[in-house]
Amino acid sequence: AQTVTQSQPEMSVQEAETVTLSCTYDTSESDYYLFWYKQPPSRQMILVIRQEAYKQQNATENRFSVNFQKAAKSFSLKISDSQLGDAAMYFCAYIFTSGTYKYIFGTGTRLKVLA
Amino acid sequence: DGGITQSPKYLFRKEGQNVTLSCEQNLNHDAMYWYRQDPGQGLRLIYYSQIVNDFQKGDIAEGYSVSREKKESFPLTVTSAQKNPTAFYLCASSTRDRVAADTQYFGPGTRLTVL
Numbered sequence: 001a002q003t004v005t006q007s008q009p010e011m012s013v014q015e016a017e018t019v020t021l022s023c024t025y026d027t028s029e030s031d032y033y034l035f036w037y038k039q040p041p042s043r044q045m046i047l048v049i050r051q052e053a054y055k056q057q058n059a060t061e062n063r064f065s066v067n068f069q070k071a072a073k074s075f076s077l078k079i080s081d082s083q084l085g086d087a088a089m090y091f092c093a094y095i096f097t098s099g100t101y102k103y104i105f106g107t108g109t110r111l112k113v114l115a
Numbered sequence: 116d117g118g119i120t121q122s123p124k125y126l127f128r129k130e131g132q133n134v135t136l137s138c139e140q141n142l143n144h145d146a147m148y149w150y151r152q153d154p155g156q157g158l159r160l161i162y163y164s165q166i167v168n169d170f171q172k173g174d175i176a177e178g179y180s181v182s183r184e185k186k187e188s189f190p191l192t193v194t195s196a197q198k199n200p201t202a203f204y205l206c207a208s209s210t211r212d213r214v215a216a217d218t219q220y221f222g223p224g225t226r227l228t229v230l
Contacts, residue, residue, distance in 0.1 A: 033217050043152075043203060045221035091157060095217055102173070103148070103209075103219055107157040 002027045004094050006106035013082045014114050020067075021077045021109045023092030032096040034068070034075045039108075040088040048090070051075065079111075087113045117142045119222035121206050126227045128193070128200065136191045136225045138206035147189035148207040148219070151175060158205065164189055165211075193227065201229045 003026045013019035025034070036048040051059045051068050058066050063083075067076045079086055092106040119140045128134045140147065146165045150158040160173030164183040178197025183189055189208075193200045206222040 035218065037221075043224050045205065045207075047218055047220070050218055093219070095219075102160065102163060105158045 002029075002094060002096070002104050004092050004104050004106040006090075006092055006109050008109045009107075010110045010112070012112045012114055013079070013086075015082055015084060017082055018078060018080045019082055019111065021079075021090050021092075021111065023075045023077070023106055025073050025075065025092075025094050025104075027073070027094065027096060029096040032094060034066075035093040035095075036064070036066070036075075036077045037091045037093060038086075038088045039091065040085075045091075049077065082113050084113050084115060087111055119206060119208055119220055121204075121222035121225050123225060124223065126225055128227060128229050130229060131195045133192055133194050134227065136193065136204055136206075136227070138189045138191065138222060140187055140189075140206075140208045140220075140222075142208055142210070142220065143186070144208035144210050144220075145186070146209045146211065147183065148209075149173075149179070149181065149189070149191045150205045150207065152203045152205060152224075161191065161204075200227055202227060 005024045032053045034051045038046045038048045049059050049061045049064050058068050063080045065078045089108045089110050091108045094104045122137045148163040149161040152158055159175050161179050162173050162181040164170035167186050170181050170183050180192045204225045207219045209219040
């Protein structure tokens with residue numbers, strides 16, 4: 001069964017510092033996509049970054065980057081120069097490209113940014 | 116602007132009543148999804164639809180029903196059989212276009228409270 005595990009229920013980071021959120025997944029598929037979503041207090045889910053499994057290069061979006069380790073089935077999110085607006089729940093998600101198009105979400109990591 | 120709308124934002128229901136949550140998208144996406152989110156929890160899949168006139172049960176479908184008569188609409192009915200319906204409900208949609216990497220886009224959510 002496909003599963004996504006976020007082992008850190010809560011993390012804190014000082015403003016302007018760097019933080020890494022962990023995500024591991026379990027799958028027997030070879031072609032899939034991985035995502036990080038942010039859910040601020042407004043509860044609107046916002047896409048942060050996505051990664052195609054067939055691409056070896058790690059995705060980057062401004063201050064957000066991932067460390068994708070396919071063999072280890074690991075997909076961590078690094079936030080550089082943390083800002084107060086980064087405080088939110090962060091969800092890791094997975095979908096494989098064939099089959100039912102059902103997304104699998106982790107349980108989330110609450111990120112606190114300290115001024 | 117393309118996007119997903121959910122209405123109402125807040126909904127109050129008396130015990131024993133059925134209520135319907137609206138979800139509309141103008142992104143021309145084939146797939147649509149309903150999730151339930153409880154306080155401090157992740158997303159749990161209720162129902163999803165990959166094409167018009169077809170839908171599948173998710174992990175917690177009991178007490179819910181859906182229809183998909185139009186590509187842009189995927190309403191969710193919370194029936195009186197749902198024992199604990201108070202929660203935040205999120206609707207999402209996605210394309211099956213590899214270029215778009217199957218990114219899932221979310222509506223702003225509906226907060227349902229049973230009185």
